[in-house]
Amino acid sequence: MKLRFAPSPTGLLHVGNARQAIANALHARRYGGRFMLRIDDTDAERSREEYAAGIEQDLRWLGLEWDELVRQSDRIARYEAAAETLKQSGRLYPCFESEDELRAKREMRLRQNRPPIYDRAMLKLTPEQRAQAEANGKRPYWRFRLSDGHAAWTDLVQGPSQVKLTAISDPVLIRADGTVLYTLASVVDDLELGITHVLRGEDHVTNTGVQLDIVQALGGRADRFTFAHLPLLLDEAGGKLSKRFEGLSLRALRQDGLEPAAVVSYLARLGSSEDPQPLSFAELAETYDVRHVSKSPARFDMRQLLALNRRTMHLTPFEAVRDRLPEGATEAFWLAVRGNVDMLVELRHWWDVVGGAIVPPVQDGESAFLLQALELLPPDTAEAPWSEATWPNWTAALREASGRKGKALFLPLRLALTGEEQGPELRDLLPLMGHERVAGRLRLAAS
Numbered sequence: 001m002k003l004r005f006a007p008s009p010t011g012l013l014h015v016g017n018a019r020q021a022i023a024n025a026l027h028a029r030r031y032g033g034r035f036m037l038r039i040d041d042t043d044a045e046r047s048r049e050e051y052a053a054g055i056e057q058d059l060r061w062l063g064l065e066w067d068e069l070v071r072q073s074d075r076i077a078r079y080e081a082a083a084e085t086l087k088q089s090g091r092l093y094p095c096f097e098s099e100d101e102l103r104a105k106r107e108m109r110l111r112q113n114r115p116p117i118y119d120r121a122m123l124k125l126t127p128e129q130r131a132q133a134e135a136n137g138k139r140p141y142w143r144f145r146l147s148d149g150h151a152a153w154t155d156l157v158q159g160p161s162q163v164k165l166t167a168i169s170d171p172v173l174i175r176a177d178g179t180v181l182y183t184l185a186s187v188v189d190d191l192e193l194g195i196t197h198v199l200r201g202e203d204h205v206t207n208t209g210v211q212l213d214i215v216q217a218l219g220g221r222a223d224r225f226t227f228a229h230l231p232l233l234l235d236e237a238g239g240k241l242s243k244r245f246e247g248l249s250l251r252a253l254r255q256d257g258l259e260p261a262a263v264v265s266y267l268a269r270l271g272s273s274e275d276p277q278p279l280s281f282a283e284l285a286e287t288y289d290v291r292h293v294s295k296s297p298a299r300f301d302m303r304q305l306l307a308l309n310r311r312t313m314h315l316t317p318f319e320a321v322r323d324r325l326p327e328g329a330t331e332a333f334w335l336a337v338r339g340n341v342d343m344l345v346e347l348r349h350w351w352d353v354v355g356g357a358i359v360p361p362v363q364d365g366e367s368a369f370l371l372q373a374l375e376l377l378p379p380d381t382a383e384a385p386w387s388e389a390t391w392p393n394w395t396a397a398l399r400e401a402s403g404r405k406g407k408a409l410f411l412p413l414r415l416a417l418t419g420e421e422q423g424p425e426l427r428d429l430l431p432l433m434g435h436e437r438v439a440g441r442l443r444l445a446a447s
C-alpha cells in the first residue's frame with residue numbers, strides 16, 4: 001500500500017489541505033503503508049520555491065513524516081515519454097484553436113442549448129492542414145481523446161461513483177509551450193511510483209474519471225487504485241478556503257501559538273463520526289478510518305480547535321513544553337497553569353502573576369477586608385514553608401474572622417493576587433508566588 005499527498009507549491013498550506021495530508025498519513029500508518037509527499041510543481045509560472053520549502057516545514061510542524069519525497073519538476077522526461085505513447089496510439093491529438101475561437105464555440109453551443117463541450121474539430125484535421133498550421137507559425141497544444149462511456153469506481157467516502165466521460169471536454173495534457181499539465185503528470189506518477197490509494201479533496205472527482213481513462217490508455221489497470229474523495233473544508237462563514245488567503249494557513253496557526261498535536265487531532269476527526277479528542281498521531285492511527293468521514297462539507301471552527309488545544313495542553317507533560325515556557329518556569333508552574341489557557345502564549349500572563357509584576361484592578365470598598373487578609377496571611381518560614389495547604393488554611397481563618405464565604409470571600413483575593421476573575425487554582429499558585437509578592441499585592445490592592 002502506498003499513499004501520497006500532492007500539493008502544488010502555489011501558496012501556504014491551509015487547514016483544508018492539511019486535512020488531506022493528515023488523512024493520507026493516518027491511513028498509511030494504520031495499514032502499514034508508505035506515505036509519499038509529492039510536490040506538484042509542473043506549473044512553473046505559479047509554483048514558487050519558497051512555498052515548496054514552506055509545505056515541508058508546515059507538515060513537519062504538524063509532526064507528519066513521509067517515506068519519500070518526489071518533485072514533479074524532476075520527472076518531466078517521464079511525462080514526455082508517456083505523452084509520446086499517447087500520441088503514438090492516437091489518444092493525444094494536436095489542437096490549434098485559439099482561446100477566442102474556443103470561447104466563440106462555447107457560446108454558440110450554449111445559445112443552441114447544448115452543453116459547452118469541446119467539439120473535437122481538431123480530430124478531423126488532415127496532415128496537410130496540420131502542416132499548414134505549423135507553417136503559419138502555430139504550435140499545437142495536445143488534448144486527450146476521452147473514451148465514450150463512464151469511468152466508475154467505489155469511493156471509500158462517496159460510495160459507488162461515476163463520471164460520464166462524454167459530458168466532459170477532452171482535456172489538454174500538453175500546453176503549446178510543451179509543458180505538461182497536472183492531469184497527465186499525476187497519472188504517470190501514480191502508475192510509476194506504485195501508488196495504490198488516492199485520498200484527496202472532492203474537487204478532484206471529475207479528474208479521477210479522466211485520470212482513470214488515461215491510466216487505461218497508458219496500459220495500466222484502473223482497479224489497482226482505491227479512491228477516497230473527502231469533502232472540502234469550509235471556513236466559519238461557509239466560504240471556500242484558498243491558498244491565497246492566509247488566515248487559516250498552518251503558518252498562521254503556528255504563529256498564533258497553537259499546538260500541532262491539537263491541530264492534527266482536530267482535523268483528523270472534524271466532519272467524521274468520531275469526536276475530536278486530544279490524541280497522539282499513533283493513537284489516532286489506531287482507529288482511523290476514512291469511511292467515517294461524512295459526505296457533507298465540514299466547517300472549520302476556531303473555537304472548537306481552541307477548546308481542543310486547551311485539552312491537549314492539559315495532558316502535555318512539562319518536558320514536552322519546557323523549551324517554549326518563559327525562562328525560569330518550573331514544572332510546578334506548568335502543572336498549576338496548563339489547564340487554564342487556550343494557548344501557550346497566554347502563559348506569559350500567569351508567569352507574571354507568579355514571578356513578575358501585575359497591576360491588580362481597583363476594588364471599591366474592599367480595603368478593610370484585604371488588610372484583614374494580609375494580617376492573617378501565614379508566614380513562610382523554613383520550618384513551615386508554604387505548600388498546597390496554605391491557601392485552604394488561610395481562607396478558613398479569614399472566613400471565620402470576616403464572616404464572608406463563597407464568592408464574597410474568594411473573588412477579592414483572586415482579583416488582588418492575579419488581576420483576573422478566573423484562573424488556575426490559588427492553592428497551586430500561592431506557593432509559587434511566595435509570601436513577599438502576595439503580601440505586596442494585598443497591600444497594593446487595599447491602598
Ligand SMILES: Nc1ncnc2c1ncn2[C@@H]1O[C@H](COP(=O)(O)OP(=O)(O)OP(=O)(O)O)[C@@H](O)[C@H]1O
Pocket residue numbers: 006007008009010011015016017018019020199200201202203204231232233234240241242243
Ligand atoms: N478546502 C479544502 N478542503 C479540503 N481539501 C482541500 C481543500 N482545498 C484543497 N484541498 C485538497 O488539498 C490537496 C492539495 O491540493 P492543492 O495543492 O491543489 O490545493 P488547493 O488549495 O486546491 O491549491 P490551488 O489553489 O493551488 O489549486 C488536494 O487533495 C485538494 O483536494
